Amino acid sequence: MSFYKNNQKELIDSINLFLNNILEINNLFESLIKEFFLKNYKGVEDLTIKISNLESECDKLRRSTERKIYKETLIPEQRGDVLGMLENLDKIPGQLQGNAHRINTEKPNIHEDLHDDFNSLVQNNSTCVKLLISGSKQFFIDPKKTIEDCLLVSKHESTGDKISTKLKNAIFNNNNLDLSQKMHLRYFVEIIDEVANLAEDVADRLIISSVKN
Amino acid sequence: MTYLILALVLGIIIGANDAVNVFGSAIGSKMLKFSLAIWFFIIFIILGAIINAQYPSAIYKNIIPSYFSLDRTVIILMPVIVATFVSIKLKISSSISQSLIFSIIGFATATGININYDIFERLIFIWILTPFISFLLVIILYFLINSCLNLLKLNIFYKDFVIRALLILFGCLAAFALGSNLTASIVGIFSPFLNSSIHINENLLFFLGSSCIGLGALFFSKKIIHNIGTKVSKINPVSALAILATQIVILLFFSSKLIIDYVNLKFGINLFAMPISASHVTLASILGIAAFKGFRETNIKNSLFIISSWIYLPVVVFIFSYYLSLTFR
Known part of the structure; x- marks a missing residue:
């Protein structure tokens, strides 16, 4: 039995590590944007490498967790929901990693007037991810709390849409570009805003799974 | 010697038929593996038989006060074996104790042996009552177990661990309770001949009977468990726990001398230890859970098919035994 309990502990630890890695990638991406606006391109490159490494670790953790859940036939009732959650969550670090690489490689010329809006878009998306991770952690303990957090994700995603529309208007109305x-x-x-869209997709699925359980 | 072979066959059939009642829900809900569950079943069925089978076994002695020759037990066992075998083929988990009692009554009616109708009537009354009690009790237990688990606010992986551990614990207790019931069914019919025609220690007889059940469960129950485990309604792990808890309460209540003596003393009634159909208790419990969930994911047609067998199977066994007794009188 204690062997069995160790299995559960290992799984909980690896899922928590997976979720914490996503949070870490999210924080690193926020820092990356700040460094990019400060034109510290070396810092941007270092952060991109860090994000890539963490993203690879997330992939490994997700695969090993999924394998373990199936191999040990654990949580038969919620297995499908948990696997769906992990797979969809894994798209977020993938998107953030892609964004980091694109910024590092393409170094877009963002005019200073647009910095605040870009920053608030990144901040807003970051809040979405933080809420989603909090909701995902609660999914294993208190599904009601998950629903509360996930509803907030949707709210922030809408705010993100408004910010991105405002940004696009500002970009296309700028005659200097x-x-x-x-x-x-x-x-x-669009690619920065995509993070919030992905977070919302996971949140929607989590709400359904939480209601079901 | 034929009666011993038939008793052996009956034991094996009972094992194949009844293992589903104990671990069927747990295996059906994918919480336990057959290979693990079946060993718990065998160990506790033997323990239950040795410790407790003497009490419900007495009913077979008392229902026909003036008994018959040992060779005649073949006529009683044959219809039960055929009926149980057919019900297994139809993927219905039937009640062996009821089949046995009806076979005895069929035999007694055909051969003019006196029947203790008072015991028989009380048996019928309890047999009709137990599915209804199970139906209600399982809802209360499901609610209680679910509330306790929710109150603990466990991580779902720890909750999974707790439920698995409880399923094994409850399964073992249910196997213990069932051990006395089932072994009483096989051995009970021979108890009037102990020390007269059969020179064997009663406990050894219970051990042999329960071992046959274990063998039947080990070699023939896997397919039935997988077929019946989820045939009536989708069972989740907490439901499986509630179903097992209901079985433990009902089966132990009617097989434990200690509990029966206490109830009789407390309420001034005259209850006695009797074999209860674990199959009926299980199905009624599954239906209780299904009712609690608004009969979603319930196969009503299958449920009605199995419930109808509760009536026609004893009748068929009675008729078969009656005519067999007339033929070989």
């Missing part, structure tokens, strides 16, 4: 620059910046607004 040529069309290629405008398209490039719009692309960055």
